[in-house]
Amino acid sequence: MHDGAPAPLLEVRGLRKHFGGVKAVDGCDFEVRAGEMVGLIGPNGAGKSTVVELLSGLLKPDAGTVLFDGRAIQGLPPHRIFAAGLSRCFQLAKPWPRLSVLENLLIAIPPEGKDTIWRALLTPPSRVRAAERAARDRALAIAEQYRLYPLRNDYAYTLSGGQRRLLEFARIALTRPKLALLDEPMAGVNPVLQVEIERGIRNLVEDGTTVLLIEHNLGFVERICDRVIVMVEGRVAATGSLAELRDNPIVQDAYLGVVGAA
Amino acid sequence: MIQYTVTVCTVGAITAILVLGVNVSWGWVGQIDLAYYAYVAIGAYAAMVLELPRAHPSPTTPNSYILGLHWPFIPSVLVATAVGAAAALVVGTIALRRLRGDYIAIITACTALMLTAVTSVDNHLLGGYIGVYGLAEPLNTALHLGPTGYSYFYLGLCIFCLLLAYLVLERIYKSPFGRSLRAVRENDTAAAAFGRNLFWLRLRGYALGGAVGAFGGALFANYLLAWNPASWSLTEVTLLIAGVVVGGQANSRGVIIGSVLIESALPQISQLFPLLTSNSTIGPSIASILGAGGIIVMLRFRPGGILRERRAIDRTGGPESLVPHVPAVSFARPTTATGVAVGTSSEVERDA
Ligand SMILES: Nc1ncnc2c1ncn2[C@@H]1O[C@H](COP(=O)(O)OP(=O)(O)OP(=O)(O)O)[C@@H](O)[C@H]1O
Ligand SMILES: [Mg+2]
Numbered sequence: 180m181h182d183g184a185p186a187p188l189l190e191v192r193g194l195r196k197h198f199g200g201v202k203a204v205d206g207c208d209f210e211v212r213a214g215e216m217v218g219l220i221g222p223n224g225a226g227k228s229t230v231v232e233l234l235s236g237l238l239k240p241d242a243g244t245v246l247f248d249g250r251a252i253q254g255l256p257p258h259r260i261f262a263a264g265l266s267r268c269f270q271l272a273k274p275w276p277r278l279s280v281l282e283n284l285l286i287a288i289p290p291e292g293k294d295t296i297w298r299a300l301l302t303p304p305s306r307v308r309a310a311e312r313a314a315r316d317r318a319l320a321i322a323e324q325y326r327l328y329p330l331r332n333d334y335a336y337t338l339s340g341g342q343r344r345l346l347e348f349a350r351i352a353l354t355r356p357k358l359a360l361l362d363e364p365m366a367g368v369n370p371v372l373q374v375e376i377e378r379g380i381r382n383l384v385e386d387g388t389t390v391l392l393i394e395h396n397l398g399f400v401e402r403i404c405d406r407v408i409v410m411v412e413g414r415v416a417a418t419g420s421l422a423e424l425r426d427n428p429i430v431q432d433a434y435l436g437v438v439g440a441a
Numbered sequence: 442m443i444q445y446t447v448t449v450c451t452v453g454a455i456t457a458i459l460v461l462g463v464n465v466s467w468g469w470v471g472q473i474d475l476a477y478y479a480y481v482a483i484g485a486y487a488a489m490v491l492e493l494p495r496a497h498p499s500p501t502t503p504n505s506y507i508l509g510l511h512w513p514f515i516p517s518v519l520v521a522t523a524v525g526a527a528a529a530l531v532v533g534t535i536a537l538r539r540l541r542g543d544y545i546a547i548i549t550a551c552t553a554l555m556l557t558a559v560t561s562v563d564n565h566l567l568g569g570y571i572g573v574y575g576l577a578e579p580l581n582t583a584l585h586l587g588p589t590g591y592s593y594f595y596l597g598l599c600i601f602c603l604l605l606a607y608l609v610l611e612r613i614y615k616s617p618f619g620r621s622l623r624a625v626r627e628n629d630t631a632a633a634a635f636g637r638n639l640f641w642l643r644l645r646g647y648a649l650g651g652a653v654g655a656f657g658g659a660l661f662a663n664y665l666l667a668w669n670p671a672s673w674s675l676t677e678v679t680l681l682i683a684g685v686v687v688g689g690q691a692n693s694r695g696v697i698i699g700s701v702l703i704e705s706a707l708p709q710i711s712q713l714f715p716l717l718t719s720n721s722t723i724g725p726s727i728a729s730i731l732g733a734g735g736i737i738v739m740l741r742f743r744p745g746g747i748l749r750e751r752r753a754i755d756r757t758g759g760p761e762s763l764v765p766h767v768p769a770v771s772f773a774r775p776t777t778a779t780g781v782a783v784g785t786s787s788e789v790e791r792d793a
Contacts, residue, residue, distance in 0.1 A: 236633075
């Protein structure tokens with residue numbers, strides 16, 4: 180660590196996850212500093228999504244350490260990691276299908292231990308209504324921002340693929356995490372709404388959230404990310420600004436000219 | 442005839458309470474609980490053991506092994522409910538550790554069988570196969586009602602308890618806890634990623650179901666004034682689940698309707714069949730066939746049940762800050778509530 184530099188918010192060391200013979204993540208090291216907006220790029224199957232699964236606790240790593248906000252979080256259950264301030268969206272959107280869009284958003288607001296039977300029974304109705312109204316207002320404001328407002332009463336399973344991605348991102352925006360892991364939040368969203376999500380990501384950063392963004396559109400990555408981590412075959416192949424990395428042979432090799440085209 | 446109707450209604454109200462409990466573990470949490478009737482039995486036995494007086498050492502009252510606590514009705518029912526919840530916590534801790542549905546079904550079924558075996562043994566607390574009996578009509582020492590008056594009173598009490606259970610469960614269902622449970626049911630991976638402790642939520646939901654079952658069981662025992670191992674089996678659980686399927690999973694009003702149809706109306710209707718044929722034993726068989734057939738038809742043609750699960754509907758024009766502006770691009774499909782400020786309150790509404 181350099182003198183004066185703050186400790187990183189996220190520090191990943193030697194992270195490893197194999198699926199049988201597939202070395203999905205194979206000794207991955209990187210760090211993300213607070214307030215940064217970092218891109219995580221790499222070819223299909225490089226292990227980016229697996230890293231997100233490992234960091235968020237949905238998969239247990241075979242080896243390696245993850246320090247988040249000064250605490251070792253590798254192997255912790257996902258709800259503990261979420262409570263520590265790390266939230267993630269899914270590459271394949273995972274809404275709660277038979278709940279309304281509004282309910283999907285309400286669930287994304289961190290429960291902070293308030294979802295108990297005793298509270299449900301003992302809180303006076305006026306307090307229940309006030310809390311519910313506050314939560315709804317927050318959820319509806321976000322719904323409006325991501326053009327989900329007209330769909331708020333629809334079952335989530337009726338949403339289109341692009342709308343699901345919007346819901347996915349809207350849920351993250353509601354959690355106000357310290358670190359958001361965004362796994363291709365734009366994929367399948369139309370260009371106008373991509374702009375909306377881009378603004379959403381910038382808003383997250385302005386509100387103090389650190390962002391790790393997985394994205395295949397390098398033009399977009401270049402526009403919004405301070406720094407890029409390139410993953411190839413389960414390892415970090417290079418880091419730096421995208422402009423620096425364009426000339427890096429590893430990156431060029433991995434992207435087979437995609438960089439040049441972007 | 443009136444007395445008969447009162448009996449059917451009383452048992453119907455108690456059964457509806459039991460179905461509400463099944464609906465918690467199956468409709469809300471999404472887990473098949475084959476041990477459910479064990480919690481009903483635990484509630485029944487607990488209430489009996491607490492309420493029975495010390496028996497006289499006479500041959501007509503073999504319950505000399507009873508603790509003889511002679512507790513009044515209300516605290517006994519409350520403690521019985523708590524005992525059911527505690528039992529469900531213990532079973533749930535084992536059954537819900539691994540989150541596979543078949544694992545849970547097997548563990549709960551084994552638990553139920555074990556408890557039947559344990560209570561059937563002629564032990565000195567629960568009376569083995571004979572069971573516990575000899576309870577005086579609860580509350581009647583104070584009320585001094587005649588047999589008819591008392592049956593009306595107990596029917597009223599059961600309906601009151603059903604209403605109470607319904608209101609309490611509705612409140613929990615709409616609360617953040619209920620919402621978390623449904624999120625776990627709908628997609629547990631996403632629920633975990635959004636901070637839900639899957640095991641703990643499922644366990645609490647399971648214990649809530651067990652508590653409702655024990656509450657119903659305690660009321661049942663106080664109605665029958667006796668309870669024995671033959672009073673409960675997997676068949677009864679199946680019928681309760683049928684009530685949930687037909688009525689509408691996770692919809693409390695729906696499952697009450699389902700329970701009335703499957704468990705009260707159907708047996709009554711099927712009793713008419715022996716009148717039409719010479720076979721006097723055909724009634725229960727017809728009831729089973731119609732009940733099972735009803736489940737299959739329901740699952741095939743209306744999997745949501747008679748009343749579908751309700752979802753939160755927002756009827757407000759949105760928060761004050763949302764001055765309506767026309768979105769540049771809108772994916773909006775016409776929805777009934779779009780932009781129409783019908784009322785000032787948001788509410789949970791039945792899906793049309
Ligand atoms: N649950 C799993 N079981 C077996 N193999 C898996 C599993 N998840 C991922 N893999 C494998 O691990 C490798 C990395 O997958 P991962 O999803 O992390 O790639 P990615 O970098 O996110 O790719 P993409 O850009 O296409 O999303 C792939 O070869 C994939 O087949
Ligand atoms: Mg991926």
